[in-house]
Amino acid sequence: MSAPPVGAGRGFADAEGRSRIESLGERVLGSLLDRAHLMPPRLVGPLVAQEIISVGGADVSIWLQDYDQRSLQPLTGPGLVGDPAPIEGSWPGRAFISDTRVEQELPDGSRRLYLPMLDGSARIGVLAFTLSAVDDNDRRLAQRLAGLTADLLVTKADYTSTFDRVRTAEPMSLSAHLQWQTLPPLIMTTPDVALAGILEPAYDVGGDSFDYALDEHVLHWAVFDAMGHGLEAATMATIVVATYRHGRRSGASLPDLYVHLDDVLSSTYPGRFTTAQVGQLDTETGVLSWVNAGHPAALRIRPTGEVTELGGPISRPLGLADAAPRVQTAQLAPGDRVLFFTDGVVEERLADGHQFGEARLREFVERTSREDVSVSETVRQLSHALMDARGGRTSDDASLVLVEWRGPPRDDELARGIIGGLPAGNIDR
Template sequence: MGEESVDRSEGFGERLLGLLLDRARQLPPQLIAPLVAEEVARIGGRDLSILLQDYAQELLVPLPGRKLRVGQPEPMADSPAGQAFLRADVVEVPQAAGGVRMYLPLLDGSDQVGVMAVTLDAVADDDRRLLGRLANLVGDMLVTKNAYTDQFFLARRREPMTVSAEIQWSLLPPLTMSVPQVSVAGILEPAYRVAGDSFDYALNDNILHIAVIDAMGHDLDAAAMATIAIGAYRHARRVFVSLAEKYAFMDDAISRQFGPDHFVTAQLIHLNVATGEMELVNAGHPAPLLIRKNRVVRQLESATTLPVGFGGEPPQIREHTLQQGDRVLCYTDGIIEEHLAGGELFGEERLIRCVNRLSAEPSEGVRADLRRLSHTLKTERGGRTSDDATLFMIEWCGGAADHLAVLD
């Protein structure tokens, strides 16, 4: 198709996207990617690849399918695809044989799903506009169709996964959320064997609700406790208001189901994204770290509260006030209680040194920075993750949401 014959006008783009949306609605999941390849070809694109992140957040793996270019997985670090994914921005790479390879992030809201890669003879602003909108639509379609198939799960899975890990991944919300006032990101290790760690969040009006939990044990019992704890938390979040009531509801659910010998440690947070006011209940977790101006300035301590399931007294809620640009890092004890080669515990001081060192480097966003921290910590531990190890980061940017455009 000659360059001069390709229509990339605004009107053509709207018709193309509308046609894709109409056709995709009734297609089975395995035909979505070939359909996208057909539509990309209509604007002169070729060699379409759809790359999804693996569960360990180390690789972007190609989705197999007709009319797709299926190559080798691309590393999240040091690859154009990884740069587009982690920064949620388009990357363009001139090709030695001619043309430009475009890497476009596939977003579901603000959560990165993967990357769409396509080659064009030349790239103009009309191409960027149309392909950007197409990538947004493809991201939404992949998330929607994921509920009906195992195809995308199988592409992302790079090694055998335990039943417990399957349960935990099915519990999780999107790993990243970003709005003008606040961003969050979470990561679980070991990705294919995690059992009792989990997290959850929801942004309801100006209140960001967060829970980070660690159910005792390393097997299906831990996964079952985590499932009930997260289910009870979500139910309470949708019924009650206070952190104390959430804690009590989770405590009752775990104790009734599992008895007095089982427990779940938890951190429960309310963050007012307009004011930076934060409420914290810490039930048996290490204290979160407050990162301000690229340094850990202190641990966010709170009054002692028994883990969930022990039938303790109502929790004491600690209040903190964040400054614009502050980050809060929550983590489970698997991060600091890993034994190093000589038998020494990894410890909080070593964690803080790693956080400070990486925070001083240029930020690429919460998700990219948290992933880099997670992999750095794993390297510092000699590659070992014998217990569940979860990281969850919050960045508060502040300001009222009144300036956001509202559609009539």
């Protein structure tokens, strides 16, 4: 007869027999979670501030990133402080850019903690507050508070416009609004693969869009550029994304997805078309497969910073197909990144009348890659560098999607300590 499990007859217990008595951290996080269930969205920020202040925190700030990813916009309400802050060159911006905690020592010896609010890996914003003193126990609790706050904001955002209004730093066109409602999270990161995408101009995008999904060990992704501009193009792009998701969720292969997309477009929008790149990445082997339906060739970026073109045959745009698609493949090495982009990135004309061009894009990619930053920050910096180089002008939408294969999954994927990592602190017994 086997021995009874550790803690038998006691309810929850771990292998070391640690007490179930609630610690300070458990009480704060538990209280926040319990009270948030029925809390209206407008009170989420004040609720977080109240709980932090109740255990010694002060000057609580919650910033959300704006749609253009250039500024952090503050939530307001009882217990909250803070003004809009640029992402570049500010204390909260440093935490946002690095996706890590940043600490500021204040003149009176207290410390202000700036904590990225991440929903998984998606950047929501930054939580900040001041403590009179800080040790690793405080840092651990602070990071968990930031994570829980991010989750609450994302959950409540499904049935409120409050947070969208905070994030909207300038007027947004109807076409852009339609596209933002269609987009998946801009960032997805796991130990095996990472993806980040961005659309420009964020407040006036029309026909560009992208989508992705990670199913088992396959990352599916697609980048689209619907014909035309404004609301007409945005409406077509919405149909394209919905069609892509319908086919993908049905388990269609890349050739079948191409045919499905072409059939729907040709019957719904006769004579019109959408260019696209549709692909899959096997996260166990690093084999990348894709169909290029009229886009510029993708760029492969090695960990060394070397940039090469993933050229190959181009299939007809969706809606104008006259033959089976040409599926291309490439073997990636761990650490390789692949940048997919629409023609608006390279065909925009500069002040001197010349096109921005693929050669100049490569220069920007090489320069950004040498800075050794995350996939999400690489895309943000690259997009803004391209826009700034064009004087902030754009006559066409421009989309970037960057995929990184980090290597095959480990055998012990669920082992403690592999994913995440917080300051160890002490464990109450």
